[in-house]
Amino acid sequence: MADFLEILTHGRRLKAQVKELELDELKDVIAKLQKIAEEREAEAEAEEAAQAERLAKIEAIRKQLEEDGISVDELNALEGATPRRKRAPRPPKYQIEVDGEMITWTGQGRTPKAIKEKLDQGHSLEEFLIEQ
Known part of the structure; x- marks a missing residue:
């Protein structure tokens, strides 16, 4: 796999490997690579949009907490306020x-x-x- 990537990313090596291809085959390979690149771009954009939406939701919640007079420290304090209790060992039966x-x-x-x-x-x- 490393050899394949080395050939693909090196101009002269790639040219040497595809010189046996007919022009139609070369155009087909280029089209397939272009399609893969477009899919990757779409995935990156979708991930970026999801992250932006998540950050917007976090900001909205932070503003709502601020309006209600609740600090993030208070929320964090609540997290540790109710420690889980270990149940008492069962008596032998x-x-x-x-x-x-x-x-x-x-x-x-x-x-x-x-x-x-x-x-x-x-x-x-x-x-x-x-x-x-």
């Missing part, structure tokens, strides 16, 4: 004793190996409920 060690489980997430083994042996989950 099930427990099983294995080799003198109590293994607890909330009922969510992966089932502990000891409880899973007992369930596979035919025990029911209700047997491991923690009584409250």
